[in-house]
Amino acid sequence: MENYEDVSQNDIESLHGKPLSGVISNSTPSSLGGSTKSSWKLKSIVTLALTLLTSSQAILIVWSKRAGKYEYSVTTANFSVEALKCALSLVALAKIWRSQGVTEDNKLSTSFDEVSVYPIPAILYLIKNLLQYYIFAYVDAPAYQILKNLNIISTGVLYRIILKKKLSEIQWAAFILLCAGCTTAQLNPSSDHVLQTPFQGWVMAIIMALLSGFAGVYTEAIIKKRPSRNINVQNFWLYIFGMIFNLIAIVVQDYDEVMNKGFFHGYSFITVCMILNHALSGIAVSMVMKYADNIVKVYSTSVAMLLTAVVSVFLFGFHLSLAFFLGSTVVSVSIYLHSIGKPQPQK
Template structure:
C-alpha cells in the first residue's frame, strides 16, 4: 500500500486545496471495495444487521472528531490520536479477552510514546505555544474519540472472526453499509448547502485526476487489507502496521517533499522498532530464564519426587 497521506498530498492542487469534492473519495472507495467483494456468498442473513454497527460507530466518531477540533489545535489533535494505540489494546483485552503479558503492555505504551515522539514539532515549526493549553473538554473529547476509534476496530475484529463466513461476504456487508453512510453524508452536505452546486451524483467526478483515482484505489485496497488483518491477524497487528506506515510516510516525505529530517523522527523510529520486537519476539529470546529442571537426557533416567504436604 502506498501511504494515503502521500497520495492525498500529491492529489492536491497547486494552491494546496482539492479541485474535487473530497467526500466522494470514501464513497467510491467503499463502493469499489464492496463490488470486488461479491465472489463468495454464504447465507447467514440474520447477522447482516451486525455489520451496520461499525458504520454507526464511525459516524459518531466523525462527529466527536469534529467537536474535538473546535477545542484543540491540529498538532495537539494529532498527538492525542496516538491514544488510540492504548485504547485499542485495552478494548482488545476487555472485549476480545486476549491476554497480554506485562512486557506486551509496556510495548504498547512504548509504541504510543514512539509515534508521539516522531510527531513532536521541531524548532522553527509553527503552532507550538498552543500545545497542551486547550480547555479540558478538548482532552476529554480526544479520549472519547480514541475510545470510539478503538471500539470500531475491536468490533470489526469480533465480526470478522465470529464465524467462518468468507472474507468476501463479510467485506460486502461491511462496505455496503459504509457506502450507504457515505451517500447519506454526501446528501446531508447537499442539503446543508441548499443544492447550490447541484446534487452530488451530477458532480461526483468533477476535478478528478489520475492521482485522485489513485487515492480512491489506495483507500479501497487499504480497506481490504484492514479486513484481511482483522480476520487473519488482529487489532494489535493493525495498530503496529498503521504506526510503521506512518513512520515510513514521514521518512518518504523527507525525500518526496524535501521535509527536514528531525532527531525526534529518528528517535521515534528506534522506539517503535524496539516496541515491535518486545511485543512479537518469543519471550525466551528476550529474557534469560532461570534454569529449571534441565539435565542432560542421558543422565536422566529415573526421578523420584517424594510426596509433599502443602505448606
C-alpha cells in the same frame, strides 16, 4: 484538500470495519484452519500490504497538497471508496464461485442474526466523525494529530476487554512505548500546543479514541466470530453499510452541489489514485482483522507513519528531525519487545 486529509484519515478507520478482498484472498486458502506456516505467511503478506498501502496513502496526501487544491466533494469520494470495495468483493466472490461452487461459507445471502451487527462499526465511525467537527473548537490541528495517538492505547485496552485476549506485561509496556514513540516521531515546534488543551478537549479526544478503538475491535469480533465464513462475503456486507451511511452523508451535506455540478465534479488523477488506494487499504485492514488482529494493525500503521517520513525525504526533500530518530528507535524497541513478550501459554 486539507479537509480530505481528515476525512481520508477517518476513512481509513471507517474502512477498517468493512473489508473485502479480491486479489489476495483469492490466491490463498480462505479457510482459517490451514497450517501454522501458511497462516504465518498470510499474516505477513496482509500486514506488509497494509503497511505499504497506508504509507503510500500518506504520500498521496502530501503529493495532492503540493499539487494544489481540488474542489471535489469529500462525501462522494468516500462513497466511491465504499462502492469500489463492494465491487472488488463481488469480483473476488464471482471467481471463487466459479472455481469452488457456491457453498454455505461463500454464499452471499445471509441471516439477520449474522448481518445485524454489521452496521455497528459504521455507526461508531459516524459518531466519531461528527464529534470531529466539535473537537476543533477546543483543539487545533497539530494538537489533534498528536492526540490521535491515544488511539493506540484505546485499541490495546479495548482489545483486552472486548476480545478477552491477553497481552503480557512486556507487551503492555511495548504498547505504551509505541504510543510514546509515534508521538515523539511526530513532534514539531508547535506540538507543545497540545499541553494547552482544555479539559473538554481531552475528554473529547479520549471519547474519540475509544470510539475508534471500539469500532476496530468490534469489527475484528464480527469477522472472527465466523472463522470459516468467506472474508469477501463479510466484507461485502460491511461495505454495503458503508455505502448506505456515506449516501446519507452525501444527501445531507452535498445534495445541491452534487445535483448542480455532478457526482464526479473536480475529480483529478490524484483523486482517483487516492480512492483506489483507500479502497485497497480498506481491504488490507479487513484482511489483517481476519488473519491477524488489531494489535498487528496498530503496529502496521505506526510503521507506515515512519516509512512515510523516510520516503518523503527522497520524494519531497523533507528533513528528518532528531525527535523522529528517537521516536523511531522507541517504536523499533516496542516492536521487538512485543514479539519477544508473548504471553506464556496458560496451564
